[in-house]
Amino acid sequence: MTAAMEHSDVTPSFFYDFGIVREKVAMLRGALPAGVGIHYAMKANPLPAMVSAMVALVDGIDVASGGELAVALKAGAVHISFAGPGKRDAELESAIRAGSTINLESETEATRALSIAERLGMTPRLAVRVNPDFALKGSGMKMGGGAAPFGVDAERVPALVKRLIATGADWRGFHIFAGSQALDSGAIADTQAATVALAGKLAQEVGATPPLVNLGGGFGIPYFAGEQPIDVAMIGERLGGVLENRDSILKDSKFAIELGRWLVGECGIYLTRVVDRKESRGEIFLVTDGGLHHQLAASGNFGTVVRRNYPIAVANRFGFDVEETVSVVGCLCTPLDRLGDQVGLPRADVGDVIAVFMAGAYGASASPASFLGHSPAREVLTKV
Structure with missing residues (x-):
């Protein structure tokens, strides 16, 4: 606040204190089970300076458009995943050329990505975004549990993954996002457990181990009077227990959570x-x-x-x-x-x-x- 007031002669202005972001990441790393990666969903704040600082702090950058992809690449990001419905052919091509992982939102998007990769003579890195049959309870925006423009319905995912593997694509795993802006720590932990279980079930049906399971995010922040911050320590402890007892087919899978608002809000x-x-x-x-x-x-x-x-x-x-x-x-x-x-x-x-x-x-x-x-x-x- 002090730095902002020193420059308050120029308004309107946003001031972002990256020291707070650094503290949030450190808190989260201390709470999460060892080896669980942190991805920054840059749609929360795509300021190039913010993204550049985040690249050195987190394990991956998640983008949702070709424009965000360009910002992430310019910031030096190497581990990039690209989610979001309605990706245009030019965006798919840019992601394939950059070696980024594309989180496929539909079977037709998969067809287009495979066709573009064949034309380029490149092996695409493709994951499947799953529309789960459950939602994050208490979330501000539900991303699963019914018909949705996001992701492939869970029951159709195995067939799509088998097709990707058969074509020689580099299948990178699952992206499962059930909701966002939740302040119910128990509901977040329950959803993570359900997500890991779903990933195991889908992997068994595919007959292959997903290299990465992106558990989504959903961590909310308290904007209004009476709201309380989530209990990150409890969520991390619960997730640790879930991962210790995960399906054997997920033994060699890596896991990550994808957060935007909670990191920078x-x-x-x-x-x-x-x-x-x-x-x-x-x-x-x-x-x-x-x-x-x-x-x-x-x-x-x-x-x-x-x-x-x-x-x-x-x-x-x-x-x-x-x-x-x-x-x-x-x-x-x-x-x-x-x-x-x-x-x-x-x-x-x-x-x-x-x-x-x-x-x-x-x-x-x-x-x-x-x-x-x-x-x-x-x-x-x-x-x-």
Whole structure:
């Protein structure tokens, strides 16, 4: 926060403290069973400086587009996996040329990847993303348990894997993702156990050991009052027991978890300056030079059913008593542009700086930056 305030004369801005990310990774490594890899899902924060720093810290980078693949390659990433529906032929070709693992989302995507690899005279690295018959309970976004655009239905996976192996492709294993943004540690542990069991069942049906089983992620972070962080130590302990007793066909498999939000979400703050203070029918509005075009999630318009306020403060008045209830709104011509709804804050006037916390994930890159032609927010990575 100190570094951010030193540069708060330039708003709107995101500041990311990589020291916090480093601490999160160290905590996770200390909790996970030995040998379980950590992959960074860079869609959470694809800032090139962030990705470059992550390459040296984690065991793999997971991308979801050709654009992200290019950023990861430029950052020096070697172990890259590419997931996501609707991969275009050019994206498949780029991934094959780079030697990245493609997590196949359908049988037709497999056909296209194999055809492209044959044309290039290369052996593609192909894994299969599995749509499991279970979901992560309590997750903000469920990624399994029913019909989905993501992955191949579990019952169809063995036939596809056998086909990949028969064609001579380098089969890299399974990617099984059941949900995201869960704060129920027990549910996360239960889902990991079910995922390992499913991987064993599928491997038995294929008759081959998957080189890697990507267990997905789903670790949530507490954005709102009353929410508690997950118990990483308990999750790691439970996973250790599961892996000790895994199916024999998975004995030589490697395992990894794929995280984005949990690694970077808490490292960021978004700073925006008050440009107008106005009263309307008894309510106070602080109008800022930022808004949902930079920080869509904080406005409640990114995967939130019931809008709740992200942690928010008057950055240059920490320690001051709450003096009034106000709404913090952005500069866009839409009532959706609201960063804080009826929040208690110290008095803030024109020129004061508002800080929105938990802004390290799904901020700038997940927001409609071009809406109404306003300038993008600055992004700064510190303590690398």
